[in-house]
Amino acid sequence: MDFDNLFAQICQDLKETGEIIEMSARFSTCSSDAQRISFILATNTVRKCLQEPLSLAKQEMSAPCKSQSLSASHRAEGNNYYQKKLNWKAISSYNRSLLVGEGESLALAYANRSAVFHDMADWLHSLRDIQLALDQGYPKHLEHKLRERQGNCWQELGHVTRAFKSFNLAKELLASAGQQHKDKLISITSKIRKLGDVMEVTESMSNATSIEQEIIKKRRLAPELNRDRNILLPSASTSIELTDSVDRGRCLVATEDIPIDRRDYSGQVLNNFFQFQVGFCSTICRDEATYHQSECGLTDLFHRTGVGSHGFIGLLAVRTVLKTGRDKIVMANQQESIGKVYDSSDYGTIHRLVGNTSQRSVADLFRRAVMAVYLTSLMQPDNEPDQVLATAVLRLLQSYPCNAHEICYLAVPLPGTSRRADRPLQQIQLCEIGSAAMPVLSLINHSCDPNIARVCYGDVIAIKAIRRIARGEELLDNYGYHYAVHEKSERQTRLFRQYYFRCNCRACVEDWPRYADAPRLDNRPDLSETVDRYVKLRWCDPDGPPEASEMARSFIGYLEAMETSVKLPVQEYNSAQEILKHYFELSATLSRHLVD
Numbered sequence: 001m002d003f004d005n006l007f008a009q010i011c012q013d014l015k016e017t018g019e020i021i022e023m024s025a026r027f028s029t030c031s032s033d034a035q036r037i038s039f040i041l042a043t044n045t046v047r048k049c050l051q052e053p054l055s056l057a058k059q060e061m062s063a064p065c066k067s068q069s070l071s072a073s074h075r076a077e078g079n080n081y082y083q084k085k086l087n088w089k090a091i092s093s094y095n096r097s098l099l100v101g102e103g104e105s106l107a108l109a110y111a112n113r114s115a116v117f118h119d120m121a122d123w124l125h126s127l128r129d130i131q132l133a134l135d136q137g138y139p140k141h142l143e144h145k146l147r148e149r150q151g152n153c154w155q156e157l158g159h160v161t162r163a164f165k166s167f168n169l170a171k172e173l174l175a176s177a178g179q180q181h182k183d184k185l186i187s188i189t190s191k192i193r194k195l196g197d198v199m200e201v202t203e204s205m206s207n208a209t210s211i212e213q214e215i216i217k218k219r220r221l222a223p224e225l226n227r228d229r230n231i232l233l234p235s236a237s238t239s240i241e242l243t244d245s246v247d248r249g250r251c252l253v254a255t256e257d258i259p260i261d262r263r264d265y266s267g268q269v270l271n272n273f274f275q276f277q278v279g280f281c282s283t284i285c286r287d288e289a290t291y292h293q294s295e296c297g298l299t300d301l302f303h304r305t306g307v308g309s310h311g312f313i314g315l316l317a318v319r320t321v322l323k324t325g326r327d328k329i330v331m332a333n334q335q336e337s338i339g340k341v342y343d344s345s346d347y348g349t350i351h352r353l354v355g356n357t358s359q360r361s362v363a364d365l366f367r368r369a370v371m372a373v374y375l376t377s378l379m380q381p382d383n384e385p386d387q388v389l390a391t392a393v394l395r396l397l398q399s400y401p402c403n404a405h406e407i408c409y410l411a412v413p414l415p416g417t418s419r420r421a422d423r424p425l426q427q428i429q430l431c432e433i434g435s436a437a438m439p440v441l442s443l444i445n446h447s448c449d450p451n452i453a454r455v456c457y458g459d460v461i462a463i464k465a466i467r468r469i470a471r472g473e474e475l476l477d478n479y480g481y482h483y484a485v486h487e488k489s490e491r492q493t494r495l496f497r498q499y500y501f502r503c504n505c506r507a508c509v510e511d512w513p514r515y516a517d518a519p520r521l522d523n524r525p526d527l528s529e530t531v532d533r534y535v536k537l538r539w540c541d542p543d544g545p546p547e548a549s550e551m552a553r554s555f556i557g558y559l560e561a562m563e564t565s566v567k568l569p570v571q572e573y574n575s576a577q578e579i580l581k582h583y584f585e586l587s588a589t590l591s592r593h594l595v596d
């Protein structure tokens with residue numbers, strides 16, 4: 001049963017027992033989250049309603065979820081996509097195959113995924129998957145294929161001796177398999193010959209973990225800040241400071257003029273990164289994360305039964321609490337403030353995210369409190385939830401809807417791998433792959449006409465100025481409701497429903513029209529063709545990037561000129577800003593942080 005249904009059942013039972021009105025009056029007098037949790041734990045009707053679903057859920061969580069046949073069918077689907085060169089879809093099917101596979105089916109899924117990475121020129125990921133396939137007992141009679149692929153990867157990465165060793169292993173396996181692979185044997189022998197004289201094979205082969213360390217080292221390289229690091233706000237530069245205001249709460253403000261495209265913040269996501277699939281992002285993550293035992297069962301259960309309307313936020317809350325541990329939570333409860341330094345690696349900064357508790361209805365708080373008890377009971381071996389943990393979960397169930405950030409990546413073929421230069425641009429997709437708590441990023445207030453954009457570099461988010469920000473001006477993000485896309489009334493209603501504030505940005509105060517109804521400038525070129533050309537250049541043509549950067553620079557100039565010479569809003573300004581954001585996203589996806 002998903003949580004929405006379970007909660008509806010609880011409300012129904014409370015109505016039938018005639019307790020609901022009196023209970024809601026008493027619950028409304030609770031003045032802290034700790035009191036709310038105690039209240040739920042002391043309410044027999046709620047506890048009784050939770051008992052059976054909790055037992056069933058725990059049974060399901062411990063039930064085996066591996067299936068050779070399901071793994072094989074996802075793999076077959078992946079093979080189908082792979083043949084059609086739909087690489088991302090193939091990877092996604094192989095991922096599903098991995099999640100339910102074990103033994104040989106797991107090995108085959110890793111091996112097939114390695115072929116896709118190989119075709120995408122993603123040598124390290126291919127190597128990692130090859131090694132995992134071998135570790136899982138990949139069939140011996142097929143091993144020559146993996147060894148040859150492994151040799152290609154090492155060769156591309158410049159490890160000649162490792163390539164030599166892999167090709168030789170492939171050759172031995174082919175030779176012992178007999179005549180049927182004669183052509184293959186000739187081609188491998190020629191690859192070995194081309195490597196030249198490799199006198200001594202001293203370089204040892206890497207295992208999956210060491211390859212992964214290489215991958216992570218590259219992926220986690222946060223883009224450099226454009227200024228010195230701010231010691232009070234370690235993920236930001238000195239161009240930004242944290243201030244407080246009566247009507248807008250905490251906010252980030254520029255300490256100097258910030259030009260377009262300057263990067264002044266880059267926050268680590270990993271503190272509480274949560275992917276929406278049960279599966280480890282790496283073997284290192286698997287080996288380090290002791291809390292995964294509770295978390296994975298829960299995530300899998302939520303997937304299979306439907307997560308309910310607060311499900312993902314609930315899982316992010318569980319991950320945070322499991323990863324932080326009870327002692328640090330107790331400490332955060334005891335400390336009123338977090339001191340001078342606002343450091344996102346400190347749980348205290350997450351603990352103090354805005355939850356808008358005082359503005360929430362009794363019904364909303366009651367529902368979240370029941371969910372906190374339910375989730376905490378699932379995390380623990382018996383059905384007696386720890387009050388401290390349940391209180392922390394309740395706190396996060398209020399703050400995360402107003403503060404969690406999505407992690408996205410742009411699914412694009414890598415440069416040079418496109419077989420058709422006219423590949424439709426629609427193949428580029430912005431994919432949401434998870435959500436994360438990033439407490440410093442969460443200090444930025446909303447505007448329907450923002451001056452910064454968030455850009456994901458793998459699991460690191462950077463923010464960049466998309467218009468000039470003057471000294472003393474507030475940095476403003478967009479929470480998903482932009483003036484160019486949503487009517488003012490819709491923006492105001494939705495922002496209030498989720499974030500509990502009335503927006504008074506310039507676009508709201510002046511009631512700017514949406515993009516389609518905004519005026520156009522006379523004598524300005526139509527940008528749509530340029531956008532197409534720019535995007536094509538950026539990812540289809542290996543010689544494209546320099547020209548594309550040049551184009552982005554001209555857009556920046558164009559935007560800056562419009563800021564001072566044109567009364568906004570106009571369509572052209574909006575389009576140029578969109579192109580700039582595209583440029584940022586593409587640069588992040590194609591940057592060396594992700595691809596070597």
Ligand SMILES: C[S@@+](CC[C@H](N)C(=O)[O-])C[C@H]1O[C@@H](n2cnc3c(N)ncnc32)[C@H](O)[C@@H]1O
Nearest residue numbers: 248249250354402403442443444445446499501
């Ligand atoms: C992600 S937090 C932003 C930082 C927040 N001001 C703080 O003190 O931590 C989101 C919350 O900030 C407040 N907020 C965001 N944008 C706002 C705005 N434009 N005007 C007033 N309050 C705003 C709302 O309470 C919202 O739920």
